[in-house]
Amino acid sequence: MIDSYPQLHAKTLTKVNLKKQSYPVICAELGAKGGNVPCVLFVSGVHGVELIGIQVVIALLESILSRLEWDCQLQQLLTKIKIAFVPIVNPIGLLRSTRCNGHRVDLMRNAPIEAESKVTFLVGGQKLSSHLPWYRGHQGVEQETRALIQYVELLKACSTSLISLDAHSGFGMTDHIWFPFAGSSKPVSSLGQIYYLEQLYQSSYPYHNHYSFSPQSLIYRTHGDIWDYLAANESDKPFLPLTLEMGSWSWVKKNPRQVFNFAGLFNPQKQHRQVRALRKHTVFMQFLLDLAASRELEHMSAEGLKLQNQAAINRWFQR
Template identity: 55%
Template sequence: MAKFSFEHSFEIDTLKRLIAQYQGLFRHQSLLDLHYRGEPLSVTAIELGKQDAPCPTVLFVGGVHGVERIGAQVVLAFLGSLLNRLSWDSHLQALLKEVRLAFVPVANPVGFLQGSRSNGNYVDLMRNAPIDAEEKVTFLVGGHRLTNKLPWYRGKKGMEAETQVLVDYVHQLQDSSTSVIALDAHSGFGLSDHIWFPYAHTRKPFEGMGYIYHLKQLFDRGYPHHGHYKLAPQSHFYQTHGDIWDYLAQTNPSSNPFIPLTLEMGSWAWVKKNPRQIFNFSGYFNPQKTHRHHRILRRHVVLMQFLIEAAYANVLENINQAQFERLQADAERYWAKKP
């Protein structure tokens, strides 16, 4: 008999199925072996594409928060699509000769099985990196060390194993790449789709903002009907302690571009259309009607495809110093004020 409901293990099972079905087409490794109620689990990383020499890398992360299942599903659906196309799509084959694509679709598997935002120690991984907000943060939500019985708990000193292996893995990618773009898929904030970039711990402008501004211009021009994303520094919304991407931006072992983007899918819109979801904790973070679910899985494909095309075209690598300085100045002007 299955120990866990189908709903709770769906993403973990999907990942296992993809690995069983397509092994040989990619490299996969367990970054961390875990157990939950006797069940062996792992934080799995999958890599496709160029391996040996430094190259542009795009990393897709999902499931940092166990209740935000749709994030893992969006990443798994995109990975599945790439794997299904690989046998005939000559453009994708060419892209993978030049680019590394990395996936950590379920970063917090215990959180999935226990149906919690936190990991098995009730620590919120996105508040757990060793970095403190510069200003006073929103009570509880910004991260706290009061008790693991309250959400957004930062943990005691030190990183949780899940945080540590993600940090180590990204450092390794940063070290072996000419650029790294990371997209970390979450849900639950607001009515519309947001994309946040550093910093979460300070209002100070992110040093890589010029690159993000450049990507924004290319995306807006190339996909003028996909303007549903609100792109801004996270500190425009709230500041937090312990943000993993802030920490990785500040500890990048290479001087090459590192662009961490957090996709916050606007789940309140799903709730508005189906108010019953309010009474269902999981439904608050995840669309429940089939047509809506398909729409969400579809909705971000253009963005993800754009990011890998941008990597293939070396758009970040091709920016020279003078251009970057102009872009950075434009970006700082553009994001100087909150919307």
């Protein structure tokens, strides 16, 4: 056993105010220090009503913390990587059970980036009214959006590679793993590495692969996607921004009464389905930690990366 196992360090990225009360956006970090290690970031709570995403990320953090005292393999893993968490990006949205923040802005439509082609009507982001959903805002970048962008840029600069997983719910019957771009049909610079990640996951966990991988633009297109903005700033280090979109329509199908409850459109209402969702994604999240620690993505040869990139283009962009 490692004599002194890693400790959790938390800090406040920003504070947002509501009715004279202040609510922090907190990040927590665990693992190796310094800039010579890979990093895996778990994000949730961008939309306050999507409670299940917050619960999935916090469940992983709780599991890691509970194992630290006795799990020698975990202790060893944390000497090789850094793990970061931002479990509640939108605290006021969580408090109010809304998608939007205190200014009625949808943070995932608020980043300073425009789609390169026509977006899905309303869903793709709109500036018509704050009383309609998917409002992009008129006052520039929101405080929460800016805090997350700045933190991710810091992690990119201070790590040899960065994999991020942003947990959401609310679309379709299937669990999706999306990646940039949401506002463009062009391939992201890390496309070959993302494709290789999927291939490794499929071969390593063939009985746990219930995800549909694709660029988000193949499903629907949006303005102002935070991960589009971050991925557009290319880096010489691997950066793989992934979005977990849990298919909440399957919960509604099994329990149609959820349709009359706004939170029920995004979260399982039955306890056994909630528990199932909390354990369903553990394998994939642990896989991301192990993959980062292996540095497999960082050590890809130029020829290997070229082959993976071409395979990805053939799969997702030759349409």
